[in-house]
Amino acid sequence: MKVALVADVHGNLTALEAVIADLERVQPDLVVHGGELVFNGPQPSECLDRIRELGWPGVLGNTDEAVARRLDEPAVSWAAERLGEERLAWLGRLPLGWRQADRIALVHATPDDLYRIVWPEADDAELEAIYGPLGAAVAVYCHIHRGYVRQIGKLTVANTGSVGLPDDGDPRASYLLVGEGRCTTGAWTTTWSGRSPACGRAAFQPSSTWLRST
Numbered sequence: 489m490k491v492a493l494v495a496d497v498h499g500n501l502t503a504l505e506a507v508i509a510d511l512e513r514v515q516p517d518l519v520v521h522g523g524e525l526v527f528n529g530p531q532p533s534e535c536l537d538r539i540r541e542l543g544w545p546g547v548l549g550n551t552d553e554a555v556a557r558r559l560d561e562p563a564v565s566w567a568a569e570r571l572g573e574e575r576l577a578w579l580g581r582l583p584l585g586w587r588q589a590d591r592i593a594l595v596h597a598t599p600d601d602l603y604r605i606v607w608p609e610a611d612d613a614e615l616e617a618i619y620g621p622l623g624a625a626v627a628v629y630c631h632i633h634r635g636y637v638r639q640i641g642k643l644t645v646a647n648t649g650s651v652g653l654p655d656d657g658d659p660r661a662s663y664l665l666v667g668e669g670r671c672t673t674g675a676w677t678t679t680w681s682g683r684s685p686a687c688g689r690a691a692f693q694p695s696s697t698w699l700r701s702t
Contacts, residue, residue, distance in 0.1 A: 490514070491592060493648045493664040494544070495522025495630035498551075499529020499567065500652030503661040504538060507651050514665065520586055522630035522648050523549025523596040526579070529652055532567045536575050547594055548582035550602040550631065556580035585622075592666055593624035597631040608636040608647065615645045626666055635662050 492511055497504050511519060521544045526532035528551065539546075554561070556579040558568050568576060584602075587593040598604045598618050606618060606629065615638060619627035626644045634656040635649025649662030656662075 489518070490516040490665060490667045491588065492516040492519045493522055493594060493628050493630075493666065494519060494651055495549070495596070495648040495663070496524040496633055496650035496653060497521075497526075497529070497535050497539070498524060498650070498652035499526050499532040499535050500661075501529075501531040501534045501538070503652045504535050507661050507663055508538075508542070511663075516665065518588075519544045520594060521546030522594055522628070523547050523582065524551045524630065525549065526571060527551035527555050527567050528563060533570050533572070533575060535652075536571065536579070540578070545586060546582060547586050547596050548579070548584055548602065549596045552579045552582060553602055587622070587624060590624055592626045592628060593619075593622035594628045595622070597629060602631075605632060607632060608634055608638075612638070612640045616640050616643060619643070619645050628664060628666070635664060637664075 492514065494507055519542070521539055523546060525539060526536055529535065532555075551564075554564050555567050555571065556576050558565065558576075571579070585593065585595050585599065596602055598606060599622060606615070619629070620643055625642065626646060628646050628648060630648045630650075632647060632655070633650035633653055635647050637644065637646045646664055646666070648664040649656065651661045651663060654660065654662060
């Protein structure tokens with residue numbers, strides 16, 4: 489079973505549509521979103537409506553939480569005003585985690601903190617201490633906008649990268665594809681996927697100093 493994990497859209501509809509087009513080619517059995525859907529992009533309501541229309545399950549991201557509770561920050565207020573009460577309520581009801589039995593577990597940042605940053609350079613012991621307790625063969629997180637896959641014994645830790653605001657030196661949208669198969673340590677193999685050449689970046693200047701300082 490192929491599962492696509494799509495995160496950090498940040499109100500960038502151009503990037504989201506590029507990923508959706510790529511998913512139509514890849515044909516995963518399930519698509520799950522990892523949060524941060526609306527903040528810091530020009531089309532927050534359009535992105536949220538598109539994801540809801542597609543029926544993707546998913547989790548709460550740190551900026552989703554900030555927008556849903558109307559954090560007093562100009563860019564947050566801008567997004568909240570465009571979303572309206574019904575969409576904000578939907579965002580606020582997103583769960584903190586999603587899992588597929590003992591195969592895949594998804595959180596936005598870490599299991600107990602929406603804002604904690606875990607960089608790709610973290611050592612194996614740190615990653616295992618944070619994500620091992622999820623009890624899944626593949627532990628997936630988002631938040632840092634830098635996709636990677638790390639095998640640590642029987643545990644695979646992976647990051648989705650970002651759809652709307654990549655921070656890995658490649659401006660194209662990215663997502664993570666987890667497929668059933670064989671690898672050296674278990675029955676699940678993860679494939680870093682979805683670098684869609686059709687994706688552009690929306691002309692919107694992010695304002696995320698408050699996030700970096702949180």
